[in-house]
Amino acid sequence: MARLHLSDSVRAAVLSAGVCVVAAGCGSSDERSAKQLTADQFVTRAASVPPDGGRLTGAPVESGGAVRVDGVSRFPKTPDPSADPIVNPQSINPTVDQGVRSPYAADGNAAAGPIAPTTTRVDLAGKPATNKATADAGGPRAVDVGFVVMEVNGKPIYSDKILSALERPLAAEAKKNNVDNFRNLAKELLEQQVQLYKRDELEVASADLSLSEADKQLAQALTAQWRQQQITAAGGSLEMARIKARDEGWEFEDLVQQQFRLKLVQIFYQKRIFPKIFVPPADQRAYYEQNKAKEFTQVARLKFRVIKIDPKTGFSSDGDAVALAQKVRERAKSEDFAKLADEINKDGRGGAIGQSDSGGWVDANSYRYEKVEKTAAQLKPGEVSDVILEENRLLFVVKLEAIQEGTVQAFEEPSVQERITQRLRGIQLQALREAHIRKLERDAVTRRNEGKVNDLLDIVMKKYPDWAKAG
Structure with a gap:
């Protein structure tokens, strides 16, 4: 049975885009074992x-x-x-x-x-x-x-x-x-x-x-x-x-x-x-290296809630805003943080940052307010931060709910190689x-x-x- 191999030039060109395609064996040779269809066969033979x-x-x-x-x-x-x-x-x-x-x-x-x-x-x-x-x-x-x-x-x-x-x-x-x-x-x-x-x-x-x-x-x-x-x-x-x-x-x-x-x-x-499909080990390795960051790496993720206070809205001075933020922070230690966030921010999300389709998780280094994210990453799950002064004088109180460390799946893992093989076969x-x-x-x-x-x-x-x- 003829086996299908990728030429080096095609492999290099395609894998650079994270995809492997078949260049050799896709012409007339792939049909040698099939019967040629003619118009008469369609008309005269029952189907x-x-x-x-x-x-x-x-x-x-x-x-x-x-x-x-x-x-x-x-x-x-x-x-x-x-x-x-x-x-x-x-x-x-x-x-x-x-x-x-x-x-x-x-x-x-x-x-x-x-x-x-x-x-x-x-x-x-x-x-x-x-x-x-x-x-x-x-x-x-x-x-x-x-x-x-x-x-x-x-x-x-x-x-x-x-x-x-x-x-x-x-x-x-x-x-x-x-x-x-x-x-x-x-x-x-x-x-x-x-x-x-x-x-x-x-x-x-x-x-x-x-x-x-x-x-x-x-x-x-x-x-x-x-x-x-x-x-x-x-x-x-x-x-x-x-x-x-x-x-x-x-x-x-x-x-x-x-x-x-x-x-x-x-x-x-x-x-x-x-049966004509064949995935060489070299193609598996090349696919892994080209797609390691996208498919086989799980970046660190955080799940946290925030209460935001803007001194420019409804406060006579920055001091009044800071005072409220301190009171909110003390309440957050013992009260339901999500309800408190709705009370202060009135966003209907309980202060949640991550989107529902991501399970509420936020990838590391992706949140708009850098100080807030870094502070959240230093907390233990369940802890509430001190008042954080961010850009434009915005004040935040943060509660960390969960954290996941970043991981990279090794090429040697059988599940990784099987996934790659299935992908390239497809x-x-x-x-x-x-x-x-x-x-x-x-x-x-x-x-x-x-x-x-x-x-x-x-x-x-x-x-x-x-x-x-x-x-």
């Missing part, structure tokens, strides 16, 4: 994807037997793990699971970006399946359209699928942008979504052609596991799982089919692409994936309906006034 090219139809999951795809039974709509020969299906490699995501945002393995709709979906017939509670409340609705924007090897990408995925992010952006800026942004997002679904169709078809029946059974079993997990999370009730999916704008059966498509693609990359996987997709795109027969793409933008712009005024 493990819906006959509409992945545009979800919501066919009943609970119906008996298997789904008929081009006359061939492929994917049982109610996967039964106990009936599958793979009793304990293997898991997806963590690197592949994190690096190969679904274009759908509701399947538990979604790529970052477009958000699934929470109000309305449109089926193939163009009939909206409305969330009644949201509609009654006057909430936004997906546009009721269903024309073909692009065909990829004969598989259509429909407009409603794109609009449904983008409805919420577009509605959010409409509130923040004028009409011209919104048009440019909407055009960009629509194009990205079209390309995202194009890639998805290519990857699913490639996986279906390349994988063995045993691999497809594995995808089926993993999908069955996922399905059962969703039912368990909904209290063990299939009906509650369906209701939860509908509340989020989906049909549960659609989500199961999405998950099957995802698992097919993930298994393809795990079997065909991941980067290589993405490079190989992009090379694989580029080859699929070169071999694909794609028909883009430019006029319909423009129609799609026009539909979005008609929604702009309502979105801009909402909430």
Whole structure:
């Protein structure tokens, strides 16, 4: 099996930015073990994807037997793990699971970006399946359209699928942008979504052609596991799982089919692409040195509260301000410091300095008032400082709540090397994936309906006034 190595020049250039990418092995050589796809193969061979090219139809999951795809039974709509020969299906490699995501945002393995709709979906017939509670409340609705924007090897990408995925992010952006800026942004997002679904169709078809029946059974079993997990999370009730999916704008059966498509693609990359990845020890060390300060160093941190008194506000003299500060300091020794800070400063934060998203911690040498921070660092947790005179005659009383000494994780720690290896594997996987997709795109027969793409933008712009005024 060919191994992937980084050239010295590429390694030096990329690691200087803290990222390692694959330069060698990402061309045609990475596809030698895969079957070449042709238009005829897409047309003549049955696939493990819906006959509409992945545009979800919501066919009943609970119906008996298997789904008929081009006359061939492929994917049982109610996967039964106990009936599958793979009793304990293997898991997806963590690197592949994190690096190969679904274009759908509701399947538990979604790529970052477009958000699934929470109000309305449109089926193939163009009939909206409305969330009644949201509609009654006057909430936004997906546009009721269903024309073909692009065909990829004969598989259509429909407009409603794109609009449904983008409805919420577009509605959010409409509130923040004028009409011209919104048009440019909407055009960009629509194009990205079209390309995202194009890639998805290519990857699913490639996986279906390349994988063995045993691999497809594995995808089926993993999908069955996922399905059962969703039912368990909904209290063990299939009906509650369906209701939860509908509340989020989906049909549960659609989500199961999405998950099957995802698992097919993930298994393809795990079997065909991941074995080509290799991370030399020298690359691990180079990555560590380049990212030591950012990723492997925890600077000293403080958690403290302050009471600030400004002699320029409400005091006849600096002496009066100092006298109040001394009284506050004496009270702070025995009273609740946070309540006292709210009483004096009226900031509603109890004198806390660190932000809530950081757990209240303040990195060393980052607080605006240097004397205050240095004084806090010299206290023991629970201690209250003397009155501190800062710049502009400001007076402070500080209470230290906690302190953490700075630490540096050594390269020799197994957890550090494992983290680095996973990171570099992920980067290589993405490079190989992009090379694989580029080859699929070169071999694909794609028909883009430019006029319909423009129609799609026009539909979005008609929604702009309502979105801009909402909430």
